[in-house]
Amino acid sequence: MNTFYQHRASNITPRQQAQQQAEEAMDGFIRYSKRACAWIGIGLFVVVIGCNNGVDGTGSGYNGEQYSPRIN
Numbered sequence: 001m002n003t004f005y006q007h008r009a010s011n012i013t014p015r016q017q018a019q020q021q022a023e024e025a026m027d028g029f030i031r032y033s034k035r036a037c038a039w040i041g042i043g044l045f046v047v048v049i050g051c052n053n054g055v056d057g058t059g060s061g062y063n064g065e066q067y068s069p070r071i072n
Helices: 004-009 014-050
Strands: none
Touching: none
16 A cells, blocks of 8 residues: 555654554565465475375385394
């Protein structure tokens, strides 16, 4: 919302006008940040689910023979 004309129409000091503009900018930044974080979270969720949560078919079983030290 462009409030330039609203500020010009009312008699407010430059300090008050700057404060209002800063509050509007901060509100917009917070809104944008929340939306960006939500979309990033949704995207990561979709990627993790799309990759079957890292399941590679081995059942995450431990193979002791593969990691046993060789004694000669």
